[in-house]
Amino acid sequence: MAMKVRDPLLFRQLFDRESYTYTYLLADLRFEDKPAVLIDPVDTQVQRDLKLINELGVHLLYGMNTHVHADHVTGTGLLKRELSTVQSVISKASGAKADIHLEPYEKIYFGNFYLEARPTPGHTAGCLTYVLYDSKPSNGTATATPQEPRMAFTGDALLIRGCGRTDFQQGNAEVLYESVHKHIFTLPDDTLLYPAHDYHGRSVTTVEEEKKWNPRLSKSKEEFLSIMKELKMDYPKLIDFALPRNMRCGVPDEQ
Numbered sequence: 001m002a003m004k005v006r007d008p009l010l011f012r013q014l015f016d017r018e019s020y021t022y023t024y025l026l027a028d029l030r031f032e033d034k035p036a037v038l039i040d041p042v043d044t045q046v047q048r049d050l051k052l053i054n055e056l057g058v059h060l061l062y063g064m065n066t067h068v069h070a071d072h073v074t075g076t077g078l079l080k081r082e083l084s085t086v087q088s089v090i091s092k093a094s095g096a097k098a099d100i101h102l103e104p105y106e107k108i109y110f111g112n113f114y115l116e117a118r119p120t121p122g123h124t125a126g127c128l129t130y131v132l133y134d135s136k137p138s139n140g141t142a143t144a145t146p147q148e149p150r151m152a153f154t155g156d157a158l159l160i161r162g163c164g165r166t167d168f169q170q171g172n173a174e175v176l177y178e179s180v181h182k183h184i185f186t187l188p189d190d191t192l193l194y195p196a197h198d199y200h201g202r203s204v205t206t207v208e209e210e211k212k213w214n215p216r217l218s219k220s221k222e223e224f225l226s227i228m229k230e231l232k233m234d235y236p237k238l239i240d241f242a243l244p245r246n247m248r249c250g251v252p253d254e255q
């Protein structure tokens, strides 16, 4: 049943201090059952997420991954065990197991909101950026223009003043540069961008800020390639354990 509410979007940003991962809960408050999605849950935080889902009274439809994570285990498989209505979602290009495999530009609806899956490969071959739209914005509000995105969940393609590394999981710096410029920097300047990680205590940015101030992606492609080539980063501690698990929704057995 549809209801009138001041801001129909319920939005929560959650943080895992071990892996510096952000998980996002979104729901449509215009519907009595509050249909919801959870983006990039972490396995060790699933009880926290379930508690919040219960407290807020939302009905979780989808557990979504932006990509096959290398640094932590996804919580989507455990969520499916706890909540039978939940379907796991990832890109087809990831090659990972899930209930729903997204092709580029496919949409995931929860209530009147939907997330469009923009292909943003480069950090991994199957990275998606989920762009949030309201299919039925109410008239007379700041967000009333139909089809104006409000926010986007960039995974590791774009980090605040940074970007995902490109030295494993079919990483490719040239592809990443093209992805971000074609599918993220073309969003309206005021679109809020939420990454999968932040290592410096920052929580949100905008398209305008990143086009101007991102020390890697605001540069020319040649400069970007050279920056990425020079990055000297340690391999994620959990990579050998996390990658095979995340190819199976984060759980050891079949879901």
Ligand SMILES: N[C@@H](CCC(=O)N[C@@H](CSS)C(=O)NCC(=O)O)C(=O)O
Binding pocket: 019, 069, 070, 071, 156, 162, 163, 164, 165, 166, 197, 199, 233, 234, 235, 236, 237, 238
């Ligand atoms: N030290 C951490 C891993 C840190 C890391 O490699 N982060 C990734 C995103 S998770 S795949 C990354 O792309 N970072 C880019 C950057 O510039 O920070 C660990 O051991 O888990």
Ligand SMILES: [Fe+2]
Binding pocket: 067, 068, 069, 070, 071, 123, 156, 164
């Ligand atoms: Fe990653």
